[in-house]
Every structure is written in structure tokens, then in C-alpha cells.
Amino acid sequence: MERKTSVHAEDGKQELTITREFDLPVELLFKAYTESDILSQWMGTKVLKLENRKHGGWQFETSDPGGKVVFRANGVIHEFIPGRKITRTFEMENTPFEAQLEFLEFEKLTDDTSRLNMHIVYRSVALRDQTLKLPFTWGINMAHNRLQTVLNKIKDTL
Amino acid sequence: MRLRRDVFQAIADPTRRAILLLVASQSMTAGAIASNFTTARPTVSKHLQILTECELLKSEQNGREIYYRLNHHKIREIAAFIEPFRQMWDERFNKLESIMKKHKPKKA
Numbered sequence: 001m002e003r004k005t006s007v008h009a010e011d012g013k014q015e016l017t018i019t020r021e022f023d024l025p026v027e028l029l030f031k032a033y034t035e036s037d038i039l040s041q042w043m044g045t046k047v048l049k050l051e052n053r054k055h056g057g058w059q060f061e062t063s064d065p066g067g068k069v070v071f072r073a074n075g076v077i078h079e080f081i082p083g084r085k086i087t088r089t090f091e092m093e094n095t096p097f098e099a100q101l102e103f104l105e106f107e108k109l110t111d112d113t114s115r116l117n118m119h120i121v122y123r124s125v126a127l128r129d130q131t132l133k134l135p136f137t138w139g140i141n142m143a144h145n146r147l148q149t150v151l152n153k154i155k156d157t158l
Numbered sequence: 159m160r161l162r163r164d165v166f167q168a169i170a171d172p173t174r175r176a177i178l179l180l181v182a183s184q185s186m187t188a189g190a191i192a193s194n195f196t197t198a199r200p201t202v203s204k205h206l207q208i209l210t211e212c213e214l215l216k217s218e219q220n221g222r223e224i225y226y227r228l229n230h231h232k233i234r235e236i237a238a239f240i241e242p243f244r245q246m247w248d249e250r251f252n253k254l255e256s257i258m259k260k261h262k263p264k265k266a
Contacts (some may be wrong), residue, residue, distance in 0.1 A: 005248035007240055018244075020251045028258045038261070042254040116251075132243050 009132065014125045016132075018118040026114035030083045030106050045071065053080050058088070075099065090120075097131060098123045165232075168212045169242060173197060174205050178214060178228060185218065185225035 009016035022029050032038050036047040040060075048059040054077065062071040072093040079087035084106055091099040103119040122128035168174055173195065180191055192202040206226060209215040214233065215226050 005244055005251055007244040007247065009240055018247050020247070022251070022255050022258075024255060024258050028261060029254075031261075032254045032258050038257060041257055042250055044250075044253075132240060 009128070012125055014123065014128050015119065015121045016128060018120070019115065021109065021113060021115045023112065024114055025112055026106050026108040027083060029114045029116060033086065033104070033106075049074075051077065053077065056080070075102075098127060100127075100131070165212045165214065168208050168214060169245070171205070173202075174209055177202075177205055177209060178233070181215065181226050181228045185227040187223045187225055191226065 005018065005020040007016060007018050032042060034050070034052045036050050039050065040047045043060065045060040045062040048061050050056075050058045056077045057074065058077065059074040060072065061069055063069050073090060074093060075089040075091055077086065077088045079085060086102075086104040086106075088102050088104070089099045090102050091097070100123070101121040103117075103121075105117040105119075107115040107117065109115055120128075122131065169178070176195070177191055180186060180194055188203060188206055191206065192199045195202055206215065206217075210217055210226070212232075213229055216229050218225050218227070
């Protein structure tokens with residue numbers, strides 16, 4: 001299995017970096033982050049709001065097939081440089097997790113390839129480590145309501 | 159000690175993650191698990207087999223039925239590791255890449 005995406009998280013630090021190279025021109029990579037319908041496809045979430053400008057806001061929401069909201073996150077865009085950089089906050093609603101700061105840098109490698117560098121800063125080391133344990137439960141297609149009720153239980157065991 | 163790669167491949171699949179969630183709170187038979195999915199029964203059986211081989215599930219014979227339950231110890235082992243987080247982003251970025259590749263001709 002090819003490891004195209006790398007995550008670097010040093011022990012005892014309240015930050016991490018995610019790096020990925022794409023077989024895409026940097027313009028297309030950036031577009032995938034700024035157009036609501038495209039973003040919703042690859043993030044697997046509904047985009048309620050996406051204001052691509054300095055001091056703009058964003059909000060994502062994911063529902064189960066029954067229409068019940070299972071995940072909602074929002075934040076504010078602090079810096080927006082088209083084709084190059086997005087600085088934003090990210091906060092999951094209705095969770096004990098506090099806002100995190102994200103620096104997204106889009107880099108041109110060749111005309112047809114690009115690299116994304118995501119630098120995420122958390123309030124504390126503990127918060128970072130807790131957040132790292134969450135993805136196991138994310139992105140699951142809630143095929144049945146029962147899955148939702150056990151979701152909280154498994155979170156406790158992690 | 160580094161975990162075997164197949165464990166991570168096992169939890170990369172959304173149906174298998176859903177199965178793990180189902181059996182998190184109680185032991186279930188293969189039939190009961192399958193009834194939660196629209197997927198064909200043999201496909202669910204294959205998922206159960208993979209999860210059992212990776213020790214994410216434990217199976218116990220109870221009378222004529224085999225019950226599956228979550229191996230919490232193994233789950234914790236993985237949870238402490240960064241790999242699931244990486245996998246989540248890798249999946250998302252793979253999707254992004256394939257969507258934007260199709261997007262390309264329209265733009266040109």
C-alpha cells in the first residue's frame with residue numbers, strides 16, 4: 001500500500017502536520033477546498049457555509065440517513081491567499097474539544113503536481129492526543145440508528 | 159512493537175468500522191450483524207473473517223451459534239497509534255484527487 005499522506009506528530013507537542021502530494025495542478029487542489037459542492041464530496045459532509053475570505057466563516061454538518069445530525073463543525077477564516085494559503089480555526093460543536101488553529105499551505109511542485117501542508121495547533125498536548133483518537137469513529141456511514149447509540153460507548157473505551 | 163499493516167487496512171473499510179461499532183456494546187451473531195447492513199450476507203461474513211484474523215473481533219461458540227464481540231484490548235492498541243488518523247486523511251485526499259482529475263477536462 002502506497003503511503004501518500006504522512007502525519008507527523010511528535011510526542012509531547014500540541015501540534016501536528018499532515019502532508020500530501022497530489023497529481024493535480026495547485027489551482028485544482030485549491031479549488032477542492034474553496035467550492036462547497038466539491039468540498040462536500042471528498043469530506044463526506046454537508047457544507048452549510050463557506051466564506052472564502054479574510055474573516056469569513058465556515059460550517060460543516062453530517063447527518064445520518066434518517067436526517068439526524070451526527071457531526072457539526074465550524075470556524076473562522078483568518079487568512080485567505082488564493083492558490084496559496086488558508087489559515088482558519090476548526091471547532092467541533094457539542095464536544096468537549098476546543099478550537100484548533102489550522103494553517104493550510106498549497107504548494108506548486110510542477111505544472112501537474114502539488115503539495116498540501118496542513119499544520120494544526122491544539123490548545124494542549126492532551127487535546128491533540130484525544131483528537132487523534134477520534135477518526136476511528138468518523139466518516140462512518142450511519143447505516144442504522146443503533147450505530148449511533150453505541151458510538152458514544154466506544155468513544156469511552158478509546 | 160509495530161502493529162501489522164493488515165489491522166489498519168481492516169479498519170480503513172467503512173463497513174468493517176461499522177461492524178466494530180455494532181459489537182462494541184454486546185456480542186452478536188453473524189446473522190444479527192448482517193441484518194444491520196444492506197450488503198449481501200457473504201460479504202458481511204468476509205468482513206467478520208478479516209476482523210477476526212486481525213484480532214479486532216473475538217468469536218465464541220455458544221450452543222449452535224457463534225457470537226462475535228469487540229476485542230477492546232486490540233482497539234486500544236490501535237487507538238493509541240496515529241495510523242487511523244493518517245488513513246482517514248489519506249482516504250479523503252484520494253477522493254479529492256479522483257474528483258479533481260475528473261474535473262480537469264471541464265475546466266480546460
